[in-house]
Amino acid sequence: MKTFLTAALIVFGIALATTIGRAQAVASTAPTAPAADGPAYGSSGALLRPGDYREWVFLTSGLGVNYGPATAAASTQPKDFKTVFVNRESYRQFLQSGVWPEKTIFMLEGRQAMEDPAIAEGGRKQGPVQFLEAAVKDSARFPGLTWAYFSFDSPQGLTASANRLPDSANCYACHRTNTAVEQTFVQFYPTLFDVARQKGTIKPGYDAGRRIQ
Amino acid sequence: MKTFLTAALIVFGIALATTIGRAQAVASTAPTAPAADGPAYGSSGALLRPGDYREWVFLTSGLGVNYGPATAAASTQPKDFKTVFVNRESYRQFLQSGVWPEKTIFMLEGRQAMEDPAIAEGGRKQGPVQFLEAAVKDSARFPGLTWAYFSFDSPQGLTASANRLPDSANCYACHRTNTAVEQTFVQFYPTLFDVARQKGTIKPGYDAGRRIQ
Numbered sequence: 001m002k003t004f005l006t007a008a009l010i011v012f013g014i015a016l017a018t019t020i021g022r023a024q025a026v027a028s029t030a031p032t033a034p035a036a037d038g039p040a041y042g043s044s045g046a047l048l049r050p051g052d053y054r055e056w057v058f059l060t061s062g063l064g065v066n067y068g069p070a071t072a073a074a075s076t077q078p079k080d081f082k083t084v085f086v087n088r089e090s091y092r093q094f095l096q097s098g099v100w101p102e103k104t105i106f107m108l109e110g111r112q113a114m115e116d117p118a119i120a121e122g123g124r125k126q127g128p129v130q131f132l133e134a135a136v137k138d139s140a141r142f143p144g145l146t147w148a149y150f151s152f153d154s155p156q157g158l159t160a161s162a163n164r165l166p167d168s169a170n171c172y173a174c175h176r177t178n179t180a181v182e183q184t185f186v187q188f189y190p191t192l193f194d195v196a197r198q199k200g201t202i203k204p205g206y207d208a209g210r211r212i213q
Numbered sequence: 214m215k216t217f218l219t220a221a222l223i224v225f226g227i228a229l230a231t232t233i234g235r236a237q238a239v240a241s242t243a244p245t246a247p248a249a250d251g252p253a254y255g256s257s258g259a260l261l262r263p264g265d266y267r268e269w270v271f272l273t274s275g276l277g278v279n280y281g282p283a284t285a286a287a288s289t290q291p292k293d294f295k296t297v298f299v300n301r302e303s304y305r306q307f308l309q310s311g312v313w314p315e316k317t318i319f320m321l322e323g324r325q326a327m328e329d330p331a332i333a334e335g336g337r338k339q340g341p342v343q344f345l346e347a348a349v350k351d352s353a354r355f356p357g358l359t360w361a362y363f364s365f366d367s368p369q370g371l372t373a374s375a376n377r378l379p380d381s382a383n384c385y386a387c388h389r390t391n392t393a394v395e396q397t398f399v400q401f402y403p404t405l406f407d408v409a410r411q412k413g414t415i416k417p418g419y420d421a422g423r424r425i426q
Contacts, residue, residue, distance in 0.1 A: 054404060055304070058267065061274030061296065063326070064336035083274065091268070111403065113276070117422045118391070118400070123277035126403050178331070187331070190324060190339050191267060209330045 035089040038103030039136045046161035047134060049152050053107040056085040059189040063113055063124060081126050083109045084189070094192060098199025100182055104137040132158055135175070135184070147175060147183040174213075180206045248302040251316030252349045259374035260347060260363050266320040270304040272297040272402040276326055276337060294339050296322045297402070307405060311412025313395055317350040345371055348388070348397070360388060360396040387426075393419045 040048045050056075061083040086094075090104035112127035119125065134150040142148040142164070149171035150162040165171060180187040180203060181196045187208065196202050253261045263269075274296040299307075303317035325340035332338065347363040355361040355377070362384035363375040378384060393400040393416060394409045400421065409415050 055270055055301070058271030058296070058298070060339050061294065062332070062336065062338045063276045063294075065332050065338055081274065081276075083271070085271070088268070118425050119275070119278045120425075123275065125275045125278055125401050126273050128403070188338050190341070212331050212333075 034102035035087055035093065035104055037087045037089045039105045039134075039138070042161050044161075046163050047136065047150050048161050049132070049158060050105070050107065050134075053085050053109075056107070057088055057091040059084040059086055059106075059192065061126075062188060065188060079113055080130055081111045081113050081124070083111065083126075084185075085109070095195055098181070098196045098201035100137050100184065102137060102139065106135040106184070108133045108135070129158070133171075134162070135171075137182075145172070147172075149175070178210070178212045179203070180208075247315035248300055248306065248317055250300045250302045252318045252347075252351070255374050257374075259376050260349065261374050262345070262365050262371060263318070263320065263347075266298050266322075269298040269300055269320065272299055272304075272319075272405065274339075275401060278401060292326055293343055294324045294326050294337070296324065296339075297398075298322070308408055311394070311409045311414035313350050313397065315350060315352065319348040319397070321346045321348070342371070346384075347375070348384075350395075358385070360385075362388070391423070391425045392416070393421075 040050075042048055061081050063081055064079070065082050085107045087103075087105050090101055093099070093101045108131075109129060110131040111129055113124040114127035116123070116125050132152040134152070135147055136142075136150070137147050139146045145167075148164040149169060150164055152158045152162050175183040175185075179185050180193065181201050182203075186192050186196050186202075187206070193202075253263070255261055274294050276294055277292070278295050298320045300316075300318050303314055306312070306314045321344075322342060323344040324342055326337040327340035329336070329338050345365045347365070348360055349355075349363070350360050352359045358380075361377040362382060363377055365371045365375050388396040388398075392398050393406065394414050395416075399405050399409050399415075400419070406415075
């Protein structure tokens with residue numbers, strides 16, 4: 001009987017240790033590998049505009065959400081929907097870890113917020129594209145920055161590729177200062193903010209009440 | 214020389230015929246097969262709530278867009294974002310044909326439109342889920358209807374499965390009357406409305422100026 005109890009306790013101990021090991025593995029915040037479906041670059045090194053980003057994972061769509069300098073703040077009638085997409089593999093890694101892997105790419109699509117005679121007064125539907133921007137995480141390609149920002153806008157319409165915006169562009173400072181997780185606005189992604197909270201990857205200095213300037 | 218010209222004209226003719234054949238194939242509005250990533254049903258026949266719909270293809274997110282009876286019309290401060298997702302395979306078939314294949318499933322997710330001290334006055338971000346509904350195309354399962362509607366809402370939160378709503382539910386009449394393509398609100402999906410226009414699948418009676426009741 002004593003032998004049986006000892007054996008049972010050993011088996012229980014192994015099972016317990018395995019369970020704890022698994023729990024620690026799940027709680028790890030280290031992504032396993034760079035995303036394979038990340039950004040592509042042309043021969044000149046410019047980021048190629050992804051043709052299929054609307055088939056990536058949708059993160060959120062906000063109306064009049066001001067990501068940059070106070071372009072929207074001057075009006076109480078917001079003029080645009082900003083919709084955010086991320087490459088599929090990075091999304092899945094974020095669900096596991098609360099961290100964006102290397103080669104993560106976000107697309108930020110701005111569309112006109114249109115009234116429509118068919119819908120209720122005050123309602124807004126998404127109209128034509130107004131701008132298209134990208135954020136890429138690549139610490140080897142962008143040393144000292146890790147995240148770089150790109151705009152595909154031009155007076156002639158969307159460009160096929162884009163060089164990264166200069167360090168003086170507002171994106172860099174705004175994303176460093178106002179974001180909840182790394183340099184990303186996870187506070188506006190309703191399902192992912194909970195993931196970051198559970199994984200403990202919200203930045204210690206994040207202040208939900210601070211107005212984005 | 215005459216032989217050469219004749220041969221060249223024959224080759225050109227074959228190439229032209231092939232091109233026209235291809236163009237006709239592309240213009241065809243008949244989807245090839247039911248979607249393989251469509252709806253799943255439990256043993257009782259109820260539609261199972263998809264766990265991964267936020268990884269499907271995003272179609273649009275509107276603010277205060279009134280899909281049903283005039284719940285939003287009474288207020289000029291819309292309270293919800295309605296976001297629409299569709300299964301990936303049906304999306305790809307729609308791009309080719311302008312028609313939804315059998316076994317298409319749409320998810321309609323309602324989220325609270327929240328103000329946030331961090332964003333500009335008048336801006337709205339997506340908050341907690343308020344409701345979750347589905348539309349399924351299955352003419353064999355729903356004879357005489359083709360499209361059926363489901364609600365996963367309950368006082369205790371979202372349900373794991375749902376039986377189809379009764380014929381008296383407003384969804385059926387509203388989707389028959391107010392939609393641009395089949396029984397779907399493609400007029401609110403900014404990229405797909407152009408596809409439907411090009412493929413000629415907008416319903417002849419569709420009136421963009423008619424207020425949805």
